[in-house]
Amino acid sequence: MDSIRIRGGRPLEGAIPIGGAKNAALPLLAAALLTEDRLVLSNLPSLADITTMVKLLAQHGVICAIDEARDAANGGRVITLDAGRISNTTAPYDLVRKMRASILVLGPLLARVGEAQVSLPGGCAIGTRPVDLHLKGLEELGAVIELEGGYIHATAPKGLKGAHIRFPFVSVGATENLLMAAALAEGTTVLDNAAREPEIGDLARCLTAMGARIEGIDTETLTIHGVARLHGATHAVLPDRIEAGTYAIAGAITGGDVELTGLDAELIRSVLDKLEDAGVRVTPTARGVRIARTDGPLRGTDVMTQVYPGFPTDMQAQFMALMTVAEGAAMVTETIFENRFMHVPELHRMGANIVLHGASALVRGVPRLNGAPVMATDLRASSSLVLAGLAARGETLVNRVYHLDRGYENIEAKLAACGADIVRVAGGA
Ligand SMILES: CC(=O)N[C@H]1[C@@H](OP(=O)(O)OP(=O)(O)OC[C@H]2O[C@@H](n3ccc(=O)[nH]c3=O)[C@H](O)[C@@H]2O)O[C@H](CO)[C@@H](O)[C@@H]1O
């Protein structure tokens, strides 16, 4: 297993290009199952999760052709998906256990073919993460669902029928699954208390380009008038706001000056606001946003994770890393996942002062972190350790880099181009 070795203490300077969003690309890829025509997606990031989703679609019978040549407009890859013939409706355990977003094939398969067998994703390091809202919503659209042998067996003997669904709380994945299923259901579906994350707007816009009839895009009430078939379309994947937020913190934690390019700063407004509160200078530029530390110290700043447009849970670990070297104290509260503090003991090993109280972490800033070998259990925890390593004195070895490769394309190359001393080392724990 590869590791990443960082020798910290260098301020980052330069431009960092932001790629297509993993969490937008995954549902968009699943949406290819909804049409027998071709769906072409550009700005596709090169990430382990994308490879897993493409493998999953391929074993369903989707012909997937990736053009590795970077497209001129935004630098990402282009994929052409052809789900003309769906030959298999099972999403097997081996692929689903690697990536929970595999559950997103359930709604499209059910809507298009009338059946699907999808392995239950199970929990992961950040929480139990049940899929009850996905299943209940599909049942409300008329699906019959049974759980057996660790699999969801779903059928829609009479086809899916529009319904009024009110989610008891906001779920990104359940909103996406139901939106895709409703696009091909008979009649009108209303999704109340739907998630408003930008990746859902991106999916809804792509579905609209495919012929879906959706009202209320980017609001908490989505109204979908089902159509008999969807057609092909071409769509560019939204920029990755979490990758952008992570690199914004890389600039801030090293006292550097970086420009994040290819990004609409509004996508990370809540993160940028908190960075400004913490004493970081944020300036819009023609290409994106510039992040620079002012002369003053970083200030302890409280954050609480919330659904969009609030502070994203996927940025909590990274912001906590920043707060470990801020002046004063910061309360970091996680409200979305019950166990998303796995980075805390590793940050302790680097000299951070963090006390956990249930869903909150009290972070008291220290003058500096010290490099150490560290290990992470999930994607964003790994990136918080890279950020801590960039600021720390001495050498940090981040093990289990495969977590990072799920969500960050060329992380070491992007950081090294701005002056970081960071390399990938083959082998390790
Ligand atoms: C691939 C992808 O886009 N992943 C994102 C997506 O995950 P994901 O779609 O899994 O997250 P959800 O919004 O569904 O989860 C929010 C909360 O609801 C709970 N829940 C969810 C569904 C359900 O049926 N029952 C249930 O109890 C979850 O355990 C969690 O506590 O949104 C999360 C919240 O912004 C992000 O952290 C993830 O990066």
Ligand SMILES: C=C(OP(=O)(O)O)C(=O)O
């Ligand atoms: C939690 C994340 O992804 P997933 O939902 O795929 O686990 C993430 O992107 O931070």
